[in-house]
Amino acid sequence: xxxxxxxxxxxxxxxxxxxxxxxxxxxxxxxxxxxxxxxxxxxxxxxxxxxxxxxxxxxxxxxxxxxxxxxxxxxxxxxxxxxxxxxxxxxxxxxxxxxxxxxxxxxxxxxxxxxxxxxxxxxxxxxxxxxxxxxxxxxxxxxxxxxxxxxxxxxxxxxxxxxxxxxxxxxxxxxxxxxxxxxxxxxxxxxxxxxxxxxxxxxxxxxxxxxxxxxxxxxxxxxxxxxxxxxxxxxxxxxxxxxxxxxxxxxxxxxxxxxxxxxxxxxxxxxxxxxxxxx
Amino acid sequence: xxxxxxxxxxxxxxxxxxxxxxxxxxxxxxxxxxxxxxxxxxxxxxxxxxxxxxxxxxxxxxxxxxxxxxxxxxxxxxxxxxxxxxxxxxxxxxxxxxxxxxxxxxxxxxxxxxxxxxxxxxxxxxxxxxxxxxxxxxxxxxxxxxxxxxxxxxxxxxxxxxxxxxxxxxxxxxxxxxxxxxxxxxxxxxxxxxxxxxxxxxxxxxxxxxxxxxxxxxxxxxxxxxxxxxxxxxxxxxxxxxxxxxxxxxxxxxxxxxxxxxxxxxxxxxxxxxxxxxxxxxxxxxxxxxxxxxxxxxxxxxxxxxxxxxxxxx
Numbered sequence: 215x216x217x218x219x220x221x222x223x224x225x226x227x228x229x230x231x232x233x234x235x236x237x238x239x240x241x242x243x244x245x246x247x248x249x250x251x252x253x254x255x256x257x258x259x260x261x262x263x264x265x266x267x268x269x270x271x272x273x274x275x276x277x278x279x280x281x282x283x284x285x286x287x288x289x290x291x292x293x294x295x296x297x298x299x300x301x302x303x304x305x306x307x308x309x310x311x312x313x314x315x316x317x318x319x320x321x322x323x324x325x326x327x328x329x330x331x332x333x334x335x336x337x338x339x340x341x342x343x344x345x346x347x348x349x350x351x352x353x354x355x356x357x358x359x360x361x362x363x364x365x366x367x368x369x370x371x372x373x374x375x376x377x378x379x380x381x382x383x384x385x386x387x388x389x390x391x392x393x394x395x396x397x398x399x400x401x402x403x404x405x406x407x408x409x410x411x412x413x414x415x416x417x418x419x420x421x422x423x424x425x426x427x428x429x430x431x432x433x434x435x436x437x438x439x440x441x442x443x444x445x446x447x448x449x450x451x452x453x454x455x456x457x458x459x460x461x462x463x464x465x466x467x468x469x470x471x472x473x474x475x476x477x478x479x480x481x482x483x484x485x486x487x488x489x490x491x492x493x
Numbered sequence: 494x495x496x497x498x499x500x501x502x503x504x505x506x507x508x509x510x511x512x513x514x515x516x517x518x519x520x521x522x523x524x525x526x527x528x529x530x531x532x533x534x535x536x537x538x539x540x541x542x543x544x545x546x547x548x549x550x551x552x553x554x555x556x557x558x559x560x561x562x563x564x565x566x567x568x569x570x571x572x573x574x575x576x577x578x579x580x581x582x583x584x585x586x587x588x589x590x591x592x593x594x595x596x597x598x599x600x601x602x603x604x605x606x607x608x609x610x611x612x613x614x615x616x617x618x619x620x621x622x623x624x625x626x627x628x629x630x631x632x633x634x635x636x637x638x639x640x641x642x643x644x645x646x647x648x649x650x651x652x653x654x655x656x657x658x659x660x661x662x663x664x665x666x667x668x669x670x671x672x673x674x675x676x677x678x679x680x681x682x683x684x685x686x687x688x689x690x691x692x693x694x695x696x697x698x699x700x701x702x703x704x705x706x707x708x709x710x711x712x713x714x715x716x717x718x719x720x721x722x723x724x725x726x727x728x729x730x731x732x733x734x735x736x737x738x739x740x741x742x743x744x745x746x747x748x749x750x751x752x753x754x755x756x757x758x759x760x761x762x763x764x765x766x767x768x769x770x771x772x773x774x775x776x777x778x779x780x781x782x783x784x785x786x787x788x789x790x791x792x793x794x795x796x797x798x799x800x801x802x803x804x805x806x807x
Contacts, residue, residue, distance in 0.1 A: 230598040231609050234591075238685065239612040241627025242619070244638065248630065256636075259660075263638035309523035316516045328523070330794050331531050335742030337763035338787060341770040341780045342537035343530070345546070365530045368523055397515055426620045428745045429763075433771050444622040448749050458630055465626040469619035476618035477611055484693050487686075488731050 242469065249274055249463035256458060274459030278451075284464050286439055287446035290356060291468070294442060295421040297360040302367040302420040303413070309368075310375030311401050315384075325376055332369040339365075340433045347434050358434040359442070363427060367420040374419070374486040378412030379405060415482045422476050425468070443468040541780035548774035560781040569757050570782060573765040576672070580761060581740040584679040588736055589729065591680070592687035597717075599688065600695050617685035625749045628678050632664035632750070639664070668758035671751050675759050678746050683739060687732040694728030695721065730800060734793050742786055762786055 236243075247263070248256060250270035261267040278284050313325045343362060344353075352358040382405055390400040406413065424442075431445040438450045447464040476483075542560055546553040564570050595613070599606070616624055631639055640661045643649035649656040656662060664670045698721060706716050722729075744763035747753060753760035753768065762785055770779015 224603075227598055227601055227603060230594060231603065231613075234595050234598075234684075235609045235612040238614070238616050238681065241624055241631060242615055244631060245627050259636070259641075263636070263641050305523040305526055308519035312516045312519035316520075321516075324520070324524075326798060328527065330797065331527050333738055333790055333794050333797070334531055334535065335738070335763075335786055335790060337742045337744050337766065338538060338783045338790070339531065339534045341766065341776055341783055342534040342541060344548075344771060345537070345541075345776065346530075346534060362530065364526060368526060372523060422618075426622075428620075428622045428748075429767070432744075432748070433767070444620045448622050448626055458636075461626060462630065465623040469615075469623050472620060473611070473615055473618040477614050480614065480618070480689060481693075484689050487735060488690060488693060488728060 242466065245462040245466040245469075248458055249466055251459065253457075253459060274457075274463050277457070278460040278463050278467075282451060282460065282464075283438055283441075283446065284443075284451070284460075287441055287443045287450075288468065290440060290446075291425055291442040291444075294356055294359050294363065295424050298363040298367060298424040299417050299420045301360070301364045302371050302416060305364065306368050306371040306375055306416065307406070307413070308401075310372045311379050311405065313372065314376045314379035325373065328369050329373040330369075332366060332373075336366070336427075336429045340429050343430070344433050353434060354437050354440060356435075356440055359424070359427075359431060362430050362434070363420075363424045366427075367423055370423075370486065371416040371420060374415060374482070375409070375412055377486065378409045382408050411482075415479050418475050418479045419483060422472050425472055538780045538784060541776050542778075542784050544777050546776040546780075548771070548776060553777075556777075560777050564778055564781045569760060570765060572757055573753075573760045573762050573782070574785065576759060577741060577761045577763075579672070580676055580679060581737055584676050584683065584740055585733055585736045587676070587680045588683045588687045589733060591684055592691050592732065595684070595688045596691040596695055599692055613688065614685045616682045621682055621743075621745050622749060624682065625678060625746055628674070628681075629750065632674050634661055634663050634666055637661060637664060665751050666755055668755055671755060671759045675746055675750060678750060679740050679743070682746070683736045686739075687736055690728060690732040690735070691725065694725045697728075698724050727800060730796070734797055734800075738790065738793055741789055 244263075247266070250272070251266060252268045252271045252273070255261055255266065255268040258267070309328070313321055313328075347353050347358045347362075350361075352361065386408075387400045387404055390404045391397065395403065426444060427442075428444050431442055432449075435441055435445065438446065441450060443464075447461070447468075451461045451464050541553075543555060543557060544553040544560075545556050599610070599613075603609075631637060640649060643656060643662070644651075644660065648654055649662065650658065650660040652658050662670060664674050702720060702724075703716055706720055711719070742763055744761070744767055747759055747761050747764045748767070751759045753764045762782060766779045766783040769775050769782055773779075
């Protein structure tokens with residue numbers, strides 16, 4: 215009887231996780247199929263949409279890579295991502311270090327204040343910022359995105375790194391100071407090597423967040439050769455020819471590496487999100 | 494370097510001495526960046542909302558509350574405001590219930606857990622604009638695979654079928670179904686985030702407490718409702734607050750799925766601000782619409798702040 219109950223519990227568990235896994239992955243599962251499905255198969259209403267009624271094809275991928283600007287979108291995304299990562303590291307690392315080591319109420323409040331700016335939504339700022347971008351002459355340039363994206367990566371990354379730096383014992387640093395390092399020297403040579411996993415998290419987070427971003431890219435960039443994947447695929451690939459096969463392949467290909475990277479580092483993001491409420 | 498070993502009474506006092514200069518110096522660039530590109534634009538948004546700014550003309554004049562009056566009388570704005578609240582509240586309730594079930598399931602060990610985890614996280618980890626493209630086809634007016642399944646099961650497309658004799662439901666073409674679709678995609682998207690936050694909270698509950706309760710005769714329902722949920726309350730609050738922020742201010746789902754249609758029935762504040770401010774070029778009214786996002790966000794921020802303070806104390 216107890217064994218029967220055990221089996222019942224297990225099957226309920228598998229039922230629940232299978233249901234949710236299917237629900238969550240459903241659109242992506244569909245993208246995989248559509249990417250390799252022949253047009254005739256795709257648009258025949260009687261055919262089962264979830265299986266191949268005709269042999270699969272690479273036609274859509276060929277079309278996506280050679281007849282559209284998809285590769286350009288990928289390159290733009292990487293360029294913007296790398297630049298945003300660089301700016302974020304340059305500004306968030308010193309700020310987080312300062313906040314972590316700066317004891318006192320003021321430092322703490324400042325830290326929380328910086329984190330809260332992460333909550334100021336882009337949808338509130340894109341209108342004035344579009345004017346700022348115009349005045350700076352950056353419209354129709356990737357620089358507009360490179361300049362603006364750090365406004366949401368810096369607050370969160372500063373917060374994340376602050377937690378990392380706090381976990382490094384002060385003694386190690388003080389020893390380095392006694393050994394003749396300057397304060398900045400101790401930070402660069404002692405603290406940073408010990409926080410590699412934190413820095414890596416910041417790199418991944420800044421990169422994936424700038425890849426996910428939609429509203430600023432929509433508001434600032436309208437020439438098709440300058441779009442990132444998040445905006446190029448849904449606006450240009452639909453606008454150009456509205457063929458579902460290449461569109462689905464274009465949505466799938468950038469999603470997979472982004473998802474893998476993000477998943478690997480997710481636990482650290484959550485630690486940041488929950489503000490250290492879980493110890 | 495040579496003064497490090499202390500003429501000011503030992504190395505330690507020297508460190509604190511220099512810190513007073515160094516600390517502000519290290520943090521200044523980040524603060525400056527945020528003040529210039531978040532703080533200033535925020536006030537610029539307020540200024541625009543009180544002016545007659547357009548994308549076309551560089552000059553602008555102060556017009557008082559005229560934009561707000563115009564916006565408030567606009568039926569589309571009222572609908573957007575209502576929709577923003579409906580979408581946020583309904584999807585958050587769904588997310589919370591589903592995330593709770595899913596988190597409890599993921600707490601167990603089972604084979605293939607890493608794959609399940611990867612798949613479940615996909616809606617959050619993949620770019621939302623790209624995930625929404627998948628839904629565009631799933632909800633397509635002709636080719637929708639969901640409609641195909643319903644037809645296959647005989648629920649649609651035959652005379653006397655429960656969902657009607659039409660061959661399609663026109664998910665994004667009928668106001669009520671379009672709203673349902675937007676809520677569905679928001680729920681789909683935020684479920685992973687809430688799940689992992691709750692999961693982190695669940696794993697933090699000491700097993701001894703649950704064991705002790707079991708020894709004392711508490712069944713699994715009592716353990717769930719009298720121990721786990723109360724202990725999870727703060728972390729659930731965080732999950733909900735983030736969910737509210739991301740749904741309330743989101744434009745991607747509505748913009749890609751329905752463009753606010755049919756006939757504005759899924760219009761939300763963010764999308765209406767975009768259509769007014771950028772596409773129609775009326776920066777002033779667009780800014781006024783977007784500013785209505787602020788009170789809700791300020792409320793969320795205040796709650797988070799209270800929460801942050803409380804966890805610091807304990």
